[in-house]
Amino acid sequence: MSTRISQDDKIVIVMGLTxxxxxxxxxxxxxSKGAVGHTWRSETSSIQIVRAVHPANGSSVVFVDTPGFDCISKSDEEILGIIADWLVKAKKEKVIVATILYLHRISDIRMSRSAMKNLQLFRSICGSQAMLNVAIVTTMWSKVGRKDGIDREEELKKEVWHNMLDDGCGIERFEDTRESAWRIVLNLMKNPGVSLLIQDEPTGDTTADRYLAGTKEPVLKGLLKKIRKCFQWLL
Structure with a gap:
């Protein structure tokens, strides 16, 4: 299996929490369970790719598995750097991203803080101009009752995903089958390829970088406040 990506490949980026x-x-x-390879290999890279054949026309489709921002072995900044580095190199090679999928467990009763942060980072990476090529894909439908899952999906559409939907993002359900996976991918491949926002921004000063920096400020302020109180008590 070739791990070299070319301009003729259709690229499918798959993102989401661990x-x-x-x-x-x-x-x-x-x-092809477990059949993954690395492109633009580096010691810190966690980007993995799997090549497949388009079921309709036989063209090459490359699925790109990305690390989640909740990874315990790397910081959010490291993960963002890994993803940004891969995407920028892909653009330099004139490789066009065809589809971006953001996976979310429908079995999660509520959106955790890490899930909200991950979603915001995803939006910062893609940008509104890419949303026609993006789908939020709900997974783990076998772990919830059908009605509960549908009710939860509707709630997420109204309260969490509405801005992305307004920009043209789609909503899909993955039913744990090959047919379901390809239906989702092929629906989005009807659109032309797209350049993601992070591919067009200065390295190290992207919208995603600024968002990460902003999330740390309240934490640091809270820590400084506790330190001041401690010193006041000692004095």
Whole structure:
């Protein structure tokens, strides 16, 4: 299996928190469990790719599995750097991203803080101009009752995903089958390829970088406040 990406490949970026089913989605679509490779390899890279054949026209489709921002072994800044580096190199190679999928567990009762942060970073990476090529893909439908899942999906559309939907983002359900995975991908491949916002911004000063910096400020302020109180008590 070739791990070299070319301009003729259709690129499918798969993102989301750790454990939402990114690898499972790719394995179902490609029928190649564990068959992953690295492109633009580096010691810190966690980007993995799997090549597959388009079921309709036989063209090459490359699925790109990205690390989640909740990774315990790397900081958010390191993860962002890994993803940004891969995407910028892809653009330099004139490789066009066809589809971007953001996976979310429908079995999660509520959106955690890390899930909200991850979603915001995802939006910062893509930009509103890419949303026609983006789909939020809900997973783990077998772990919830159908009605509960549909009710939860509607609530997320109204309260969490509405801005992305307004920009043209789609909503899809992954039903843990090859057919379901390809239906989702092919629906988005009807649109032309797209350049993501982070690919067009200065390295190290992207919208995503600024968002991460902003999330740390309240934490640092709170820590400084506690330190001041401690010193006041000692004095």
């Amino acid at each position: 454990g939402v089913g990114k690898s499972q989605f790719i394995e179902r679509a490609t029928c």
